[in-house]
Structure formats: C-alpha cells, structure tokens
Amino acid sequence: MKIGILTFHSQLNYGGVLQCWALQTALEKMGHKVVVIDRWMNEKNSTLELEYGAFGFKQLIKFAIRASLGLGDINQWLRVRRTKRFLKQYIKRTQYHFVDWSAAPKDLGVDMLVVGSDQVWHCGDWGDPTAYLLEGAPNIPAIAYATSFGLTEIPAELMAMYKRGLHKFRAISCREAEGVELCRKLGVGAVHVVDPTMLAWYMGPTDAKGPKRDLACYFLSEKLEEHWHALEDFAKENNCKVTVLVNDDVNVNLPLPYSWGRVQVWLKGLWRKINPFERVKVLVGAGPEEFLVTFKNVRWLVSDSFHALMFAINNNCNARIIRPHSEMRQKMFARIEEFAAHAEGPLIADSVPAALASLTAGEEVKYDCGWIERRVEYSREWLKNAIRG
Numbered sequence: 001m002k003i004g005i006l007t008f009h010s011q012l013n014y015g016g017v018l019q020c021w022a023l024q025t026a027l028e029k030m031g032h033k034v035v036v037i038d039r040w041m042n043e044k045n046s047t048l049e050l051e052y053g054a055f056g057f058k059q060l061i062k063f064a065i066r067a068s069l070g071l072g073d074i075n076q077w078l079r080v081r082r083t084k085r086f087l088k089q090y091i092k093r094t095q096y097h098f099v100d101w102s103a104a105p106k107d108l109g110v111d112m113l114v115v116g117s118d119q120v121w122h123c124g125d126w127g128d129p130t131a132y133l134l135e136g137a138p139n140i141p142a143i144a145y146a147t148s149f150g151l152t153e154i155p156a157e158l159m160a161m162y163k164r165g166l167h168k169f170r171a172i173s174c175r176e177a178e179g180v181e182l183c184r185k186l187g188v189g190a191v192h193v194v195d196p197t198m199l200a201w202y203m204g205p206t207d208a209k210g211p212k213r214d215l216a217c218y219f220l221s222e223k224l225e226e227h228w229h230a231l232e233d234f235a236k237e238n239n240c241k242v243t244v245l246v247n248d249d250v251n252v253n254l255p256l257p258y259s260w261g262r263v264q265v266w267l268k269g270l271w272r273k274i275n276p277f278e279r280v281k282v283l284v285g286a287g288p289e290e291f292l293v294t295f296k297n298v299r300w301l302v303s304d305s306f307h308a309l310m311f312a313i314n315n316n317c318n319a320r321i322i323r324p325h326s327e328m329r330q331k332m333f334a335r336i337e338e339f340a341a342h343a344e345g346p347l348i349a350d351s352v353p354a355a356l357a358s359l360t361a362g363e364e365v366k367y368d369c370g371w372i373e374r375r376v377e378y379s380r381e382w383l384k385n386a387i388r389g
Contacts, residue, residue: 001387002033004110006132008118009091010040011047012083014218014245014291015307019117021090021288023145023196027114030384035110038097039131045097048087052080075284082287101136108138112387117146117175117196119332123158124151133165142168143386146175146193146379149182150332162186171386173379176335193379194372197310202376204369215300215359216317217244218291218308221326224282227352234356235279242280243294302355306335313339313372318365320355321348342368 005027009020020036027034041047087093098104113134120132134142154162163186166172172190174180183190194202215234224246235242283290295301295311303309304322312319321340324330340347345365349355 001112002035002110003027003387004035004037004094004108004113006037006039006113006115007120008041009036009087009093010038010045012050012079014288015305015310016118017083017086017091017288018291018307019196022200023114023117024092025200026196026380026383029200030387032387034092036091036093037108037110037113038093040097040099043099048080048083050076050080052077078285079287082285082290086288099131101131101134101138104138106138108140110140113137113140113142114387115142115144115147115169116173117148119148119150121147121162121179122150123155130161130165133162134168135161135165137168141170141389143171143173144169144190145173145383145386146195146199147172147179148175148332148335149179151182152178152331152334154182154186159186163188170389171382173382173386177338178334191382193382194375195307195310197307197314198372198376199379199383201314202372203314204373213238213240214298215240215242215302216294216298217242217301218294218303218305219244219246220304221324221329222304222322222352228280230353230356231280234360237360240279240299243283243298244280245283245286245291245294300359302349302352302359304329306332309336309339313367316367318359319347320358320365322352322355323348323350339367342371344368 005020005023007020007023008016011017024034024036094109096105115132115134121129123129130136132147166183166186166188169188172183172188173193174183174190175193175195177192180190180192193199215231215238217231224244231242231244234240283294286294292311295308295317296315298315298317301308301312301317301319302322303312303319304324309319309321311317321336324333336348343365344367346358346363347365349358
C-alpha cells in the first residue's frame with residue numbers, strides 16, 4: 001500500500017523532523033511504500049527556511065560578508081542548510097506542496113493518510129490544526145498515529161471543529177494518555193501508543209561498544225549562560241566532555257570577562273570550538289544528523305525535551321529531564337511524566353544544577369524495559385491492524 005504521512009516535518013525542530021523519519025522508517029519496515037505529504041506551515045515555508053529562503057544573490061553575498069566579520073547569524077543559516085540536507089537525503093516528500101487543502105491536488109497519489117505524530121492537533125501557540133484534522137482534504141482513508149494535542153482541555157469554541165475533524169479518521173491513537181481522554185470527551189475512541197522514534201529504533205538494553213563517559217545536553221528553553229559554570233565544573237569533576245545543543249543564539253549568550261563587541265564575541269565562540277582543552281562544546285548550527293550522533297553512546301543526558309528522552313531510552317542512557325517553568329511547556333509535560341512513572345530513579349529534576357548534582361552523586365535511572373517492549377509491540381500491532389482496516 002502507498003501511504004502518505006501528514007505531520008510537522010518542514011521545520012527546524014529536531015524532534016519534529018526525526019519523528020517523521022522514524023514513522024516513515026517504521027511503515028517501510030512493514031512493507032509499505034511511503035511518502036511524506038509536503039505540507040508547509042505558511043506560504044514562505046519560514047518554519048524551515050527562516051528568512052534565508054527569500055535571499056537573492058545580492059542578499060546572499062551581503063550575508064556572507066557580514067558572517068565572515070562575525071556580524072551575521074551563521075549558526076542559524078548552518079542549521080537551516082543542514083536540516084534541508086537531511087530532509088532531502090532521508091525524507092521522501094511529494095513533488096507537490098501546499099499550505100491549505102484547497103491548494104492541494106485532488107489526487108494525492110496515495111492510498112491512505114497517516115496523520116501524526118507530534119503535536120499536530122495543538123491549537124493556540126503555533127497555528128491552526130484544521131489541516132491535520134483534514135478540513136477540506138480529499139476523501140481517502142485516514143488514520144492517526146501517536147498524535148498529540150499538547151493541551152489538557154479543548155477550548156469550548158473549537159469543540160465542534162475537533163469533533164468534525166476526529167470523526168473523519170477510521171482509527172485514532174494518541175501519544176499521551178491525556179490525548180486519549182480528550183478524544184473520549186469528544187465522543188471518539190482512541191488508544192495510547194508510543195512515539196514513532198520508539199517504534200522504529202527501540203532495541204532494548206544494549207551494551208554499546210566504546211567508552212560511555214560523556215554528557216550531552218539539549219535545551220529548548222533553558223538559558224545556557226545560567227548553567228555554563230556548572231557544566232564546566234561537572235566536566236572537570238567527572239573528567240569528561242560536555243556537548244550542548246541549543247535551539248538558537250538566544251540560548252547562547254555565554255559569559256565573557258567583560259563587555260566585548262560582536263566581532264570579539266564571535267572570536268570567543270570560535271576559540272571555544274577549536275580550543276582542544278575546552279571541556280564544554282556548544283553546537284548551535286547542528287542539524288538532525290548531528291543531533292542523533294551527539295546522543296549516541298553517551299553516558300549522561302540532561303535536557304528539557306521529550307524527544308531527547310526518547311533517544312536516551314533508545315540508547316539506554318542515564319537521563320535527567322528538567323521540569324519546565326513556562327506555562328506552554330507545562331501543558332506538554334504529561335508525556336514525560338508517563339515515562340517517569342515506569343522508570344526507577346530520579347528521571348525528572350527541578351533544575352539543571354539539581355540534575356548535574358544527581359549525576360555526580362552516581363544516581364542511576366533504570367527504565368522498565370519489559371513495559372516499554374510491551375508498549376512498542378502493542379503500538380506496532382495497532383498500526384498494522386489500523387492500516388488493514
């Protein structure tokens with residue numbers, strides 16, 4: 001069967017891109033031909049391109065000159081370039097693209113749609129979920145795999161839209177138990193399944209070859225400058241390297257001896273990258289492939305990201321997930337707490353310093369592999385049966 005995946009793929013978020021690749025991988029392992037429906041979030045595709053997609057030749061030359069002087073945002077440009085390269089190499093997208101279903105071809109070229117994973121049914125913080133509720137979509141069979149609302153309640157004024165959309169699916173599964181409950185309140189049956197990254201790559205406990213002594217960090221909302229010295233102290237005390245991935249330069253206002261200009265700040269950042277004695281390495285322009293490599297074969301992980309936790313479990317890594325402080329991210333924390341309930345040890349930490357102190361003290365987190373394996377197998381079978389109808 002030829003299956004079209006409809007999800008958040010045309011963006012820079014590591015988890016969003018990798019969950020799409022994982023679902024594509026899982027479906028291909030089941031013997032299906034898979035293509036990702038190239039739905040953009042807006043006309044300029046700025047969730048992936050940022051402002052660089054509109055660059056003409058003159059603007060590109062100007063940007064290159066400014067970047068060479070340390071005045072351009074070279075890190076973000078690199079991240080866009082590397083993410084686009086990953087999408088081109090690994091994600092099989094349709095020849096067409098659209099924003100609204102009204103601009104989509106009548107024949108999508110697929111036999112079935114699989115909507116999800118990720119927070120495709122979220123509303124309020126980053127757009128309208130109607131495209132993922134198939135409002136105006138061609139009438140072909142559709143199921144939802146590991147979709148997420150990222151909400152605890154549906155706004156009253158949107159209840160009718162959600163009910164109308166959810167009834168278009170012949171089978172629905174959600175990534176969080178709270179999503180299953182929201183579906184029930186909307187009069188639709190749903191089941192609880194694992195994220196596609198677990199479906200595609202979970203191998204159970206493994207003894208990876210090579211030393212596992214380094215720390216990887218990935219921060220969505222934590223500010224790196226607030227934890228820089230604590231990370232340096234951790235690296236020295238544990239005789240290890242620390243690699244930190246951050247979303248953008250906003251999180252990388254690193255401490256300096258005194259106030260320098262932008263060129264000097266750029267030179268300082270360059271020195272931190274090439275200095276062989278620097279224990280804390282910051283990756284700002286990393287793409288999805290670098291994200292995967294960073295989390296492979298590390299001993300410790302500290303993050304505030306759900307998908308970082310998924311890769312920690314996939315790699316049997318001793319992880320600490322930071323409890324969020326912002327209201328928006330608190331809405332999404334249930335998915336992490338569900339895994340924490342099936343882990344032994346201090347998986348959730350209230351702060352980065354508390355997480356580092358726990359790791360230094362030698363505290364270990366052990367995952368309930370039996371529970372995970374049962375969940376993965378159940379999810380895989382559900383997906384197979386939902387496709388069969």
